[in-house]
Amino acid sequence: MTASAFRLSARAETVKASEIRELLKLVGRPTMISFAGGIPDPSLFALGDFQAAAREIFAGPASAREALQYSTTEGFLPLRQWLADYMGKKGVAAGPDNILVTSGSQQALDLIGKLTLDQGDTVLVSRPSYLGALQCFTSYGARFAAHDAPLDVATDPAKLLYLIPDFANPDGRTMDRGARLAALSRAERLNALIVEDAAYTDLRYDGADLPPIAALDQQQSGSIELTRTLYCGTFSKTLSPGLRIGWVCGPAALIRKLALFKQGGDLHTATFNQRLMHHVALTGFEAQIERSRITYRARRNAMLSALERHAPPALRWTRPEGGMFIWLTLPEDIDATGLLSEAIAADIAFVPGGAFFTDGSGRNAMRLSFSLADEAQIEIGIYKLCALINAPRKKRAAMGR
């Protein structure tokens, strides 16, 4: 029996397994140089801190029992307080009532989709944009348009602007202060909410921090309760993705509504994990960020340098100030998805650009992550990848004539 034998929801008919994800399941083999996932290097994880925190939580029976028991939907209060203080340092004055702890920031995006979107609503996004956001907003019936394209407010009343202002997934670009203010003012004109995805914000390698849109919004409106920005953060790119701890910060009235949907969605985020993360964040967050920055900065530099030395002249790429990604644009006649199977055969992986659009764009682009491979692997991988890009292009050009 296939799933189609049953009467499913309209949204179930549209959701499809991604061929690319299926292809990338092969990436696990040890000889592979992977530029595919946006995943932190596990050798950077603060194992000693996690070990010590787990030992302490399980040391006394009262603490152990609390960590294994149900807890509140909103999240562990000391962690929410820590996160409110963290937001304060970013220029967003917030209290625990402005914070909902989520099961990774992916869940924050899903809850925001559920809170705001009806079938056919428009979400304004950067192009390209994060695959997982497109996927979950699509499941609530969203259509997409470019956040910075001319727009008729009267005929296309978008409800959400979804933006990744710092070192975006997938293209590594950073919105400058002017672009942030322009997005805010567009959101005001539309009476839309802004979803500020700050997954990579702490991983800056050059230049000065820019204020989050949430901070600019608060500067203009005077209080977080008067803002229209939902800031989504996560520990997944810094401390650990496998514990699934993210958060959303915004006006308390919206946080309360999101908590109601979370209650129906998974009751609450794992109690033990929130306590573990709170312990480790208290003692080791700054040190972890410092360690990560040093490692990833060197890898970004290695990838940029390798591209400069090995890339055929027709290639273009971004030069990110932080994060995990470089966006590589190929000549228009090269299809990156076609290239991926050849690359995997040669033990190199990346994500074809089409995955980050919903309209078939990006076929001649790819996302390269520099977070997982070390500098030597990056040098070899980029060399081989550039050779591959060169090879089929010659063939195709020859065939085209």
Add this chain to the structure above:
Amino acid sequence: MTASAFRLSARAETVKASEIRELLKLVGRPTMISFAGGIPDPSLFALGDFQAAAREIFAGPASAREALQYSTTEGFLPLRQWLADYMGKKGVAAGPDNILVTSGSQQALDLIGKLTLDQGDTVLVSRPSYLGALQCFTSYGARFAAHDAPLDVATDPAKLLYLIPDFANPDGRTMDRGARLAALSRAERLNALIVEDAAYTDLRYDGADLPPIAALDQQQSGSIELTRTLYCGTFSKTLSPGLRIGWVCGPAALIRKLALFKQGGDLHTATFNQRLMHHVALTGFEAQIERSRITYRARRNAMLSALERHAPPALRWTRPEGGMFIWLTLPEDIDATGLLSEAIAADIAFVPGGAFFTDGSGRNAMRLSFSLADEAQIEIGIYKLCALINAPRKKRAAMGR
């Protein structure tokens, strides 16, 4: 600014904070005797097993890094294999491809709602039914009807039957074999899916196990791939709720679709938690169930005995063979919600029956959980509760004349 200043989804306008949940937030104080939550007694948690498992996972760097890293949406393969074997012992022959690990069984219900329901679709339920299921199906636009009431298949094509066959939340009732077969045959006539919520199944105190609907379905259809039952299980009532590990078992074609929605929803369930639970389940699941049964059986007996001795003659209550709940029906002129604030003032908590209906029924009923209070507290609590029930009834009867 209130949430209503923004344009939200239609579903956001309907979701509301439950007054009862707000009231029950007061239940934390130490003097309270709580019959409210369906929560396991934390003094039963196998602390030593969890401690040892955590130590082992964090002992080697490779294992620690894997536990803190991203993992697959479907779940940790050894845990899925353990769960497939567990299902086999219940009479459901399944492999890992028939299992999706979820962030508690609440997430399984949410994903099934998302998979199947469009605005206005009917879900057939027992009356009363689990609050959290009503809440999450409502968020996908469901209407509800009784699963065992006469139904015109042509005019009311329900998509789901949601049932808790063993020691149901909230009324403690168990569906006999005939009722299970009748539900199955109704689902076949409707071409509907069955959601079998088995949260309490392992907590049986008397009598023999009955086959899950999923097993009866498989007996009739010959293979799990030909069944229409999605079996939702959880470790929350046995090993630990705070780690948020549940699962759904069913035809692989539906499991794959559910995994796609889970990917957009929270990427995957926490890696560390799946490994921890697998360790503890391997070594201590049977012992945990045995320990829980002994404790909860004695508490159920204590509550039934206290009710027999203290309840005014007009009260009626169920006699569950397992689980955590007794359903108490009051005379029709007593409103259980009104009674709750008086009870909380007297340090006793319960959940008013209206919470388990969507149509205003159940006002003169309440759910009493016997899982958390010990026998002495149960005796005192039931004595005081019965005194309260008697008291306002006299007052009201007097006022009514």
